[in-house]
Amino acid sequence: MKPEMKPEMKTEMKTQLDTQLDTQLNTQLNTQLNTQLNTRNLIYTFVSYAAHYDTPWGHGVAMDGIDRTAELAHKHGIPVTWIVNGRSVPVLQERIAAWHDEFGDDVILQTPFFIEDTGADKEAFKRRLEADWRIVREAFPWVRTKVAARGKIYNEVIEALEELEFSGMWGYCWEQVWWDGITHNGIPWGSWYVDPSRYKAPHPGKGRVVACEWTARDLNATFHSGCPVIYSTDPNDVLRAGLCDGGDVAYWKRLFDVYVENTAHNDQVFFLQQQEAHEMEFTERFAVFPADHVEACAGMLDLFFAYVADRSVTLTTVPRAMEMYREANAETAPSYMLARDAGGRPQPNEYTVTLGGTASGPWPKTFLYYDKECQLAFADGECVPRRLRSYVGRTGMHDTFDAQPPQVFVRGYDKTEDRIVMTFHIGHAPPMPFGLAYWDELSGYEVKWCSEGAAAKIILGELVFIRLELKGAPTTVELRLKKEKMTTDNGSSCQHG
Numbered sequence: 001m002k003p004e005m006k007p008e009m010k011t012e013m014k015t016q017l018d019t020q021l022d023t024q025l026n027t028q029l030n031t032q033l034n035t036q037l038n039t040r041n042l043i044y045t046f047v048s049y050a051a052h053y054d055t056p057w058g059h060g061v062a063m064d065g066i067d068r069t070a071e072l073a074h075k076h077g078i079p080v081t082w083i084v085n086g087r088s089v090p091v092l093q094e095r096i097a098a099w100h101d102e103f104g105d106d107v108i109l110q111t112p113f114f115i116e117d118t119g120a121d122k123e124a125f126k127r128r129l130e131a132d133w134r135i136v137r138e139a140f141p142w143v144r145t146k147v148a149a150r151g152k153i154y155n156e157v158i159e160a161l162e163e164l165e166f167s168g169m170w171g172y173c174w175e176q177v178w179w180d181g182i183t184h185n186g187i188p189w190g191s192w193y194v195d196p197s198r199y200k201a202p203h204p205g206k207g208r209v210v211a212c213e214w215t216a217r218d219l220n221a222t223f224h225s226g227c228p229v230i231y232s233t234d235p236n237d238v239l240r241a242g243l244c245d246g247g248d249v250a251y252w253k254r255l256f257d258v259y260v261e262n263t264a265h266n267d268q269v270f271f272l273q274q275q276e277a278h279e280m281e282f283t284e285r286f287a288v289f290p291a292d293h294v295e296a297c298a299g300m301l302d303l304f305f306a307y308v309a310d311r312s313v314t315l316t317t318v319p320r321a322m323e324m325y326r327e328a329n330a331e332t333a334p335s336y337m338l339a340r341d342a343g344g345r346p347q348p349n350e351y352t353v354t355l356g357g358t359a360s361g362p363w364p365k366t367f368l369y370y371d372k373e374c375q376l377a378f379a380d381g382e383c384v385p386r387r388l389r390s391y392v393g394r395t396g397m398h399d400t401f402d403a404q405p406p407q408v409f410v411r412g413y414d415k416t417e418d419r420i421v422m423t424f425h426i427g428h429a430p431p432m433p434f435g436l437a438y439w440d441e442l443s444g445y446e447v448k449w450c451s452e453g454a455a456a457k458i459i460l461g462e463l464v465f466i467r468l469e470l471k472g473a474p475t476t477v478e479l480r481l482k483k484e485k486m487t488t489d490n491g492s493s494c495q496h497g
Helices: 005-034 063-075 091-105 122-139 155-163 219-224 235-241 250-264 293-307 319-326 350-352
Strands: 042-049 053-055 056-059 080-084 106-109 147-148 168-172 198-202 210-213 269-274 315-318 337-338 366-369 372-378 387-390 408-415 419-426 432-439 445-450 453-461 463-468 473-484 483-488 494-495
Touching: 005 168, 042 063, 042 250, 042 319, 053 063, 056 168, 063 080, 063 091, 063 408, 080 091, 091 122, 091 198, 106 122, 106 319, 147 269, 147 319, 155 168, 155 198, 210 269, 210 319, 219 337, 235 350, 235 453, 269 319, 315 483, 350 366, 366 463, 372 432, 387 432, 408 453, 419 432, 445 453, 463 473
Parallel strands: 042 080, 042 269, 042 315, 080 106, 106 147, 147 168, 168 210
Antiparallel strands: 053 056, 337 366, 366 372, 372 387, 408 419, 419 473, 432 463, 445 473, 453 463, 483 494
C-alpha cells in the first residue's frame, strides 16, 4: 500500500507549486511591456445574497452575515451589490441606504421562481416581480437601473424582464450542469445580450437584457476539467475543494491576474464575485456551513479584497456595470480571453468526489472567444478549435450549440527573421461562424494582410486569432505577419526580439 503523504509535505509541495506558478505568471506579465494593459478595463463587482428565506436550511434575514460581509468589503473600499427580495427590504432599508451614501452600495432584485412560485405563468411572474420592485423603489428611491437575480432562467423570464424594462439578469453559470438545479451548458461567460427566444444564446442583434454571471469562473480549468463549480470565485466551493483557505488565496490572485492580463485586447473584462450572506454566519437563523468555514471564508475575502483594491481596476456595482455595458455596446461585444493554468489543484475529499471526481491539471494555455454568433476554444499550438459552438439558427434550449469543425490544412508556411506567411485550406463544411489560431512567439509582429472576409488579431504576442464565416464550400485564408522595426536613439534600426 502506498504510504499517505504527511500534511507538512503536502503544504510544502503546494507552496512550491504556488511559487513556481507565481513566477511564471509574473514573467508573462513582465514580458508584456510592449503590450499596454488597460487595467481600468477590468470591471470588478461583488454581490451578496441578502434575501429573506423560509426554508429547511434557514429562516429570516442573515443580519450577522450581512453585517460581516459589508464590513469586509467596505474596509477595502469595495461597494456591495445586495440581492434583496420584498421581505428583506424593510429589514435592510436603513443599513443599505447608509451604505449606499457612504460606500456606493446598490441593490438588485431576486425574482420569484418561474415554475415553483408562479406555476410557469408569465403574467403571474410579472405581477410578483412588479410588486417587489415597487417595494425596492419606495425604500431606495436612488435606484435607477433594474437588474433581476435568479439562477433558474427561462425564455419567459427574459421576455418578462424586457417587458418590465429591466437592464440585466444575474445568475448565469458558464458550463454548469445540474448543480443547484441549474444547467447552463452552452452559454458564453461574462456578460452578453440575451436573446429572449433563446435564453442560453446571445441576441443576434440589438438586445435589451444583459446577462450577468453568478460568479466568475476559472476559464482554463473549467474548460479542461468540466468542473465550473469548483474552479470558481465562490468562497465555500473553493474552500471545500482545498484551493484556498483563510490564510491563502494565491489561487484566486493568479486567476484574477489572468483576467487583468486580458484587458490588453478587450475594452471590458468583467470579474464578478458572489458570496451569500447566509453563508457568512453561524447562528440559530442560519448554519449552512460550520463556524470554522465561516471564519475561513471571511479570511479569504479579506485577503482577496485587499488584493483587488490594490490594483488599478474599476470597482463598481452590478447595476452600474450593466449601464457601462449598454453604453459601450449596442450588440454583444466579442470577448478574447487567453486563459492560463492558475494552479488550482483540488484535494480528493467528500465534496470533490461527490461531484464525480475532479481533474486537476496541469493544462495548456487556451484561447477562448465568443461573439453574438459563436463560441470558440483553442488549446496551445492548435489551429483548429477544440470547441466550436454556433448560435446561428439553433433554437433548442437543451442544446449546447456544439458543431463539428471541418478539416484544416496549412500550406505554404514560410517564416523568416521578420515575416511569417501561411495559407489555411478549410474543407467542406456547412455555412457557420468559424475561427483559426496560429501560436508562436509574436512579440513585435503585426498583421500585414489577411484574406478578404477574415479578420486577424494578435493576442498578447502569443497567437493570432482569425475570425471568418464558412460559406458551405472549401475556403482558403492567407495570413501575413511582419515584425516591426524599432528605431534607436542614433537613428539606426533594430529588430524587436
